[in-house]
């Protein structure tokens with residue numbers, strides 16, 4: 001039977017009075033993510049040769065590639081961040097950025113028909129045709145990033 | 146006396162997951178408990194028939210958020226056994242290290258939840274503060290905090306440099322020292338001893354009769370540990386199962402606390418023994434489709450997990466089944482709950498470390 005007078009938490013509690021908090025003041029203070037953390041897939045439209053390998057190997061079927069129309073599209077909300085597409089791409093068109101982009105979860109369709117989390121590139125243009133992720137308005141609380 | 150039926154769960158303050166028990170009470174005493182499972186059944190066994198075997202690893206990882214590394218590893222080990230793949234040595238050691246780190250993570254998480262359940266919120270926060278350091282290690286080394294996705298059939302995807310490994314060891318040993326102070330609270334606080342000591346006693350014979358696994362069995366004095374079968378390089382590690390004999394809730398807490406120290410020691414041994422150097426092979430590429438069937442056993446934080454995989458030479462597996470440790474421990478839990486007081490039910494349920502997501506897949 002433990003000694004009823006022992007209060008093992010007391011030293012700890014006293015130390016906590018003077019020590020720094022263990023938590024951060026999120027969202028005002030954001031810890032940068034570690035090198036090599038898996039965040040969001042980034043695509044480089046200039047190097048891709050539309051071999052469709054990433055689409056075939058993606059376990060979540062998040063990528064759609066059309067060789068005829070030269071369209072490469074990803075659903076960020078479907079992507080599970082497994083890194084397989086980055087590994088299989090021979091052209092190194094895909095990279096995994098360590099930051100997670102804020103992805104909107106509301107079901108609204110944007111003014112140009114873009115869906116939340118959907119990004120699409122066409123070969124003719126050098127930039128994302130419909131950067132839906134950024135374009136969709138933030139709903140529900142201030143986004144820290 | 147009149148009997149009352151009290152539904153316990155699927156939502157209950159102490160339960161992180163939807164376990165359902167119908168408690169049949171007479172006054173405050175529990176006469177019987179009828180478990181119902183299936184609230185979060187996700188149909189993995191059907192899914193395996195249409196997902197390719199290379200992709201199924203990512204699904205298996207998501208069976209559970211706490212032992213996600215071990216689930217991924219178990220699946221890959223099963224497929225490697227079927228396909229006769231010898232994985233590179235360094236990959237096997239890395240797997241072992243990650244597996245032990247996830248054991249520490251799981252035990253810290255559970256100790257926190259346990260403390261919360263018996264009303265010690267302070268202790269809960271301290272356990273989870275320490276667990277946060279482990280999650281940071283995971284994020285640094287695998288790229289994900291919860292879902293690691295480093296296991297592939299034939300090896301692992303990422304390496305840890307030798308300096309990184311040494312730093313991790315230092316960090317873990319430091320964490321071990323911090324944890325000693327917290328463990329001291331669990332071990333000496335009179336209210337904890339009062340709340341858990343002598344509650345839910347499972348004798349060794351009973352534990353054998355209901356086929357307990359993992360810390361639950363070890364707390365009842367059965368020296369069982371699947372790591373002792375020596376698969377996955379555990380034969381190269383010196384390892385004594387952590388055994389307590391009291392069989393009560395406190396003993397189950399103590400077993401898990403001692404296992405944290407044990408895991409840190411295993412990681413130290415592994416880092417000592419693994420081949421050093423940069424750029425070692427980490428993966429043996431699988432060729433063709435698997436054909437055959439296999440049972441794989443691993444020691445997860447909660448106990449022995451069993452995978453049955455049957456492959457028929459196509460891209461899809463014919464059958465995949467995981468018997469998780471919680472499933473094996475549910476009979477013991479029912480046995481313990483019968484005859485106890487209603488107020489002790491949450492503690493007893495928590496000390497089996499239930500993972501309902503695992504159980505229901």
Ligand code: SF4
Nearest residue numbers: 048049051052054089
């Ligand atoms: S694998 Fe690479 S090159 Fe091929 S379609 Fe995908 S991004 Fe383009």
Ligand code: SF4
Nearest residue numbers: 058079080082083085
């Ligand atoms: S990271 Fe994985 S899930 Fe996401 S797009 Fe690439 S292959 Fe698909």
